[in-house]
Amino acid sequence: MWKFILRRLLIMIPQLFILSIIIFLMAKAMPGDALTGKQMDPKADAKRIEEIRKQMGLDDPVPVQYVHWIKNISHGDWGVSYTHKTPVLDVIGDRIWNTIYLGIATLILTYLIAIPLGILSGRHNDSWVDKLITGYNYIGYATPIFIFALIVLFVFGFKLEWFPTGGTVDPQAVPGTFGYFMSKVYHLILPTLSGALIATVTTVQYLRNEIIDTKIKDFVRTARSKGIPNSKVYNRHILRNSLLPIAAFMGYEITGIVVGSIFVESIFGYPGIGQLFVKSVLLRDFSVVNALVIMTSFATLLGTLLSDIILSAVDPRIRIE
Structure with a gap:
């Protein structure tokens, strides 16, 4: 390993x-x-x-x-931002944690939504529940994330005024207090929801297909012929084997969420590296642009490595040598 x-x-x-x-x-x-x-x-x-x-x-x-x-x-010198007149690493460092918080929250919410929906759709395929979830997937596939984010922002931010429409925290919040933490969470809800609801469609469809394919395999039929209860067949055989590719796909999901944050952060005015990237391109601040692309590419390569490691860890039949 x-x-x-x-x-x-x-x-x-x-x-x-x-x-x-x-x-x-x-x-x-x-x-x-x-x-x-x-x-x-x-x-x-x-x-x-x-x-x-x-x-x-x-x-x-x-x-x-x-x-x-x-x-x-x-030598560790990424240059100076022409726009901000400060070192590139300082400019990125001020924003990268916002993107990390958004990415972690989006990833957690994505799996909290996608795994139950995928299990329901795969276990009860061709039922009205499956058709409803599949319809949601089709809509999610057809809707670009920037369009969906604009709709969410317009409805819940401007029309209903339930959530803030920009920033990461209330300017009046005192750092280090519980109110400051809750304000950060409050500002994360809309961007996280927008990214997660679109990101779930791939995982839901993939898990659904895996469960349907696994249900008709020989080892599942053998388990049922031995009189094993249906719930144990699903939990110990079908679900366990169907979740392996989903676990391995986690590394790629992380990369996809980072890339998707470019649109989400720009639309919601969320000051992360995605918004910084767009502004830097428009202002021709290439020292920042180059650094962000290199760092994102490195994260992509690490995500690929992480997927291989996770697959080896969760599946005892696979050992990376």
């Missing part, structure tokens, strides 16, 4: 290196740079802007800029 994990971690190094080249070239291919916005200001001095561009090395050849960027990263 440890050899496998070490080998996978070592493989990530060339993967991230190749990815860094692609990310850097794509950023450079975009029109403009961090100083473009200043050129739109009629009061801006064009000569001064050109001097700043040379000082920042933005006029250097692309390979030179890339080598300089990689050298800085290897």
